[in-house]
Amino acid sequence: MAGIAVSTTINGDAFEYLCQPDETLLDVLRDRLGLTGAKEGCGTGDCGACSIILDDRLVCSCLVLGAEAEGRQVETVEGMAHGDQLHPLQQKFLEHAALQCGICTPGFLIAAKDLLAKNPDPTEEEIRFGLAGNLCRCTGYDKIVRAVQDAANVMKGA
Amino acid sequence: MNFDPRFSGRKFSSVGTRPLRPDGIDKVTGRARYGADFNMAGQLVGRVLRSPHAHAKILKIDTSKAEKLAGVKAVITAADLPDLTDGDAGMYDVLDNCMARGKALYDGHAVAAVAAVDASTARQALKLIEIEYEILPHVTDVDEAMKHTAPLINDAIFTEGLEEKPAKPSNVTKRSQFGHGDVHQGFGHADVIVERSFKTEQTHQGYIEPHACVANVNLDGTADLWVCTQGHFVYRQHCAQLLGLEASKLRVTSSEIGGGFGGKTHVWAEPVALALSRKAGRPVKLVMTRDEVFRASGPTSATSIDVKIGARKDGTITAAEATLRYSSGPYAGTWAEIGAMTAFACYKLDNVKTVGFEVLVNRPKTAAYRAPSAPMAAFAVESAVDELAKELGIDPVEFRIKNAAQEGTRSSYGPVYGPIGIGPTLEAAKHHPHMKAPLGKNQGRGMACGFWFNFGGQTCVDLNIGMDGSVSLAVGTVDVGGSRASLSLVAAEELGIDYAQLKAVVADTSSLGYNDMTDGSRGTFSSSMATISAARNAIKILRDRAAQTWDIPVDDVVWENGHAIAKGEKYGNLAALSLKEIAAKSGTTGGPIAGHSELVADGAGVSFATHICDIEVDPETGAARVIRYTVIQDAGKAVHPTYVEGQYQGGAAQGIGWALNEEYIYGKDGRLQNAGFLDYRIPVCSDLPMIDTQILEIPNPNHPYGVRGVGETSIVPPLAAIANAVSNAAGVRMTHIPMSPPRVLAAIEAERGG
Structure with a gap:
């Protein structure tokens, strides 16, 4: 089957792939490139489990076509840690037990990273509204909010 | 095996600490699977075709066009899943729910499935399957379904549990009854009686991970199943039975699980994926869409409950009675029965009677949802308890304290309680600063209690000590929220070693003996009991190896703080041997060192909680918002307190969603109208405040460390606590859940006479 040739950058590395016109970027990441960190919780942009950053913009990768990544910068959870050094958000999610089942965690980490990039010193309310596009069914969000607050403090000091 | 499970009151060094979870790194880096x-090489994509009708005879299925589509490798219908259930009515229902046999019983019921080379081909193939339906009248409301005029969902159902078998079939599969004393006499002694009726709508567990599996049936009759499940051993048995496979030849590996809450204790797509793989001769991956998750998996019961409670002026309850009607989907269930057992479990009652009715409706088969059936019963009872306290002019906390069950109380469902936490959680609530905090305009405070049984069950654990002194713990209870951390803490405690020396894994069905599901809040309770037993068995071997090394009798060797110590002055020159030192020599002292344990974990201690909630109601829109929330619950012993808090917070949040927003909405056509997270709205981060927790520890006498299950009780009180708070804020008793803005507004307007 003919496909659309796409050249893109994912987590700083150049990627080339062929995809179908109706294939989402989430499907491309997961099924063609083996990057299964982004999860499909709904496929309709309601749960945020597939959150990625596309050219500095937080998006649901289930609502982006694979072909749309042409020439753009894609950032996924797989790119958050540097070598063996976890991103402060990853570290704080662990320390605060901000995950139980963990399926929503990649999406929350990416959404929180985007939030802190735009607002390095958010109030609790700003965190809660900033992460309102991501569903978690296990934690009640309490420990997630605390982890993001703590990570923001660490990142401000860094 | 002389394992003594009784509580021993030891001092803890590992248990009760808060280390990082062993599976955490994988989960924050996106590597957890x-x-x-x-994926498997040569894997096909499976897709399921579902009935668009709530109730319909399937007259004809023509799959020929789909089969001819290029890239389609298998198409199956119920004919490919012959009935091998051998008179097992429960398993027959499971089979029928996996693939409709002659009749589609709800919107979303599977009727056929395909396996194709890719998702797009599979979707096209579904469109080519032609089905002729004869649409039948349907019923989706629990009260409507009980009427004599309601369409019959299964004409072979004659209500069980009645004194005489009824002459006609009905949608009521069973009547159950619990209680003791004489409620008529008890109500005769009451000065005040409150009688109310309540309804709750159907909700979904709402796990973020849809059901997913990869099935591979080999030509030699062996098979593999990779699946997100709460119980891979049970899935193995069910799948093997439904497909006619030998259980030991079907190896089931539980993946990381993206939430279950009871919803992943039932097979749906897995037998279908195996049947597709068998027919296609290739591995098949089957992942439900969110729409399918809502339409065909879960949900909980919708309920209709009448409660009557009477008390004397001094606040003593003299009698309590409830009639509970629970929908079970189109198949028989025991959901009302569980509701009837839990309804009055918090109280010390001389006269109590509960009656449950299981009701068939054209909705998906009801599945367990965290303390299944208890939240709805607690909503009805705790709302009526609040009303009664109000009529008597007694503080609702004091009223509950006066009537709370205690050690030695005969519970409303039969057993006599041991040491329990209902009184202590109420006392803690009474003294909690939350209770005394001032309230603003349009705000109200509510509180409520909740009970859950907790379960134990069959459990098997392997503990292997490596030659480097590291310890691997293989458990068979799926880790749904941090149990690998808590079980590692328990093993570290018992062996007297550092938590970092251990690694816990969930073993597949071919690597460990049978384990029941992770349900009934049993994961940490039962697997920690087996872990303690396995560790003690390993310690016996460690002592024996030390005795050999020293050439002294094993009875002179004790195990303390991770070391073998020769006991007595005559051995003063023998330096203690660490686990690591003994392990390093194991090759020459008798080979590998391991501890195994298999047991039935009896004595799961019952669990109680009290929740306090502040709500603000907007009188213009009816929107209710939680502004403060406190959970107080007995954990027996909190092994990893952070994850215990997480269970308390998570249950409360699910309860908040249930109380205020979540419901299945069916159209007149019997079709589900809100099968997605946009229209079935679970709480998001900006909906909730921080959720405060207070852990009480009243040791369970039947566990060496006093552990009780903690996972489920936290969802029992919220519906009632929030209903009491909304009622206090709005000035009108709320009797229908969810208390969505239109319902609250209608109640306020009705109260105003408008």
Whole structure:
């Protein structure tokens, strides 16, 4: 089957792939490139489990076509840690037990990273509204909010 | 095996600490593999065709066009899943729910499935399957379904549990009854009686990970299943039975699980994926869409409950009675029965009677949802208890304290309680600063209690000590929220070693003996009991190896703080041997060192909680918002307190969603109208405040460390606590859940006479 040739950058590395016109970027990441960190919780942009950053913009990768990544910068959870050094958000999610089942965690980490990039010193309310596009069914969000607050403090000091 | 499970009151060094979870790194880096994250070479994509009708005879299925589509490798219908259930009515229902046999019983019922080379081909193939339906009248409301005029869902159902078998079939599969004393006499002694009726709508567990599996049936009759499940051993048995496989030849590996809450204790797609793989001769990956998750998996019961409670002026309850009607989907269930057992479990009652009715409706088969059936019963009872306290002019906390069950109380469902936490959680609530905090305009405070049984069950654990002194713990209870951390803490405690020396894994069905599901809040309770037993068995071997090394009798060797110590002055020159030192020599002292344990974990201690909630109601819109929330619950012993808090917070949040927003909405056509997270709205981060927790520890006498299950009780009180708070804020008793803005507004307007 003919496909659309796409050249893109994912987590700083150049990627080339062929995809179908109706294939989402989430499907491309997961099924063609083996990057299964982004999860499909709904496929309709309601749960945020597939959150990625596309050219500095937080998006649901289930609502982006694979072909749309042409020439753009894609950032996924797989790119958050540097070598063996976890991103402060990853570290704080662990320390605060901000995950139980963990399926929503990649999406929350990416959404929180985007939030802190735009607002390095958010109030609790700003965190809660900033992460309102991501569903978690296990934690009640309490420990997630605390982890993001703590990570923001660490990142401000860094 | 002389394992003594009784509580021993030891001092803890590892248990009660808060280390990082062993599976955490994988989960924050995106490396953890969930149901849909696994692939096999040559794998096909499976898709399921579902009935658009609530109730319909399937007259004809023509799959020929789909089969001819290029890239389609298998098409199956119920004919490919012959009935091998051998008179097992429960399993027959499971089979019928996996693939409709002659009749579609709800919107979303599977009727056929395909396996194709890719998702797009599979979707096209579904469109080519032609089905002729004869649409039948349907019923989706629990009260409507009980009427004599209601359409019959299964004409072979004659209500069980009645004194005489009824002459006609009905949608009521069973009547159950619990209680003791004489409620008529008890109500005769009451000065005040409150009688109310309540309804709750159907909700979904709402796990973020849809059901997903990869099935591979080999030509030699062996098979593999990779699946997100709460119980891979049970899935193995069910799948093997439904497909006619030998259980030991079906190896089931539980993936990381993206939430279950009871919803992943039932097979749906897995037998279908195996049947597709068998027919296609290739591995098949089957992942449900969110629409399918809502339409065909879960949900909980919708209920209709009448409660009557009477008390004397001094606040003593003299009698309590409830009639509970629970929908079970189109198949028989025991949901009302569980509701009837839990309804009055918090109280010390001389006269109590509960009656449960299981009701068939054209909705998906009811599945367990965290303390299944208890939240609705607690909503009805705790609302009526609040009303009664109000009529008597007694503080609702004091009223509950006066009537709370205690050690030695005969519970409303039969057993006599041991040491329990209902009184202590109420006392803690009474003294909690939350209770005394001032309230603003349009705000109200509510509180409520909740009970859950907790379960134990069959459990098997392997503990292997490596030659480097590291310890691997293989458990068979799926880790749904941090149990690998808590079980590692328990093993570290018992062996007297550092938590970092251990690694816990969930073993597949071919690597460990049978384990029941992770349900009934049993994961940490039962697997920690087996872990303690396995560790003690390993310690016996460690002592024996030390005795050999020293050439002294093993009875002179004790195990303390991770070391073998020769006991007595005559051995003063023998330096203690660490686990690591003994392990290093194991090759020459008798080979590998391991501890195994298999047991039935009896004595799961019952669990109680009290929740306090502040709500603000907007009188213009009816919107209710939680502004403060406190959970107080007995954990027996909190092994990893952070994850215990997480269970308390998570249950409360699910309860808040249930109380205020979540409901299945069916159209007149019997079709589900809100099968997605946009219209079935679970709480998001900006909906909730921080959720405060207070852990009480009243040791369970039947566990060496006093552990009780903690996972489920936290969802029992919220519906009632929030209903009491909304009622206090709005000035009108709320009797229908969810208390969505239109319902609250209608109640306020009705109260105003408008």
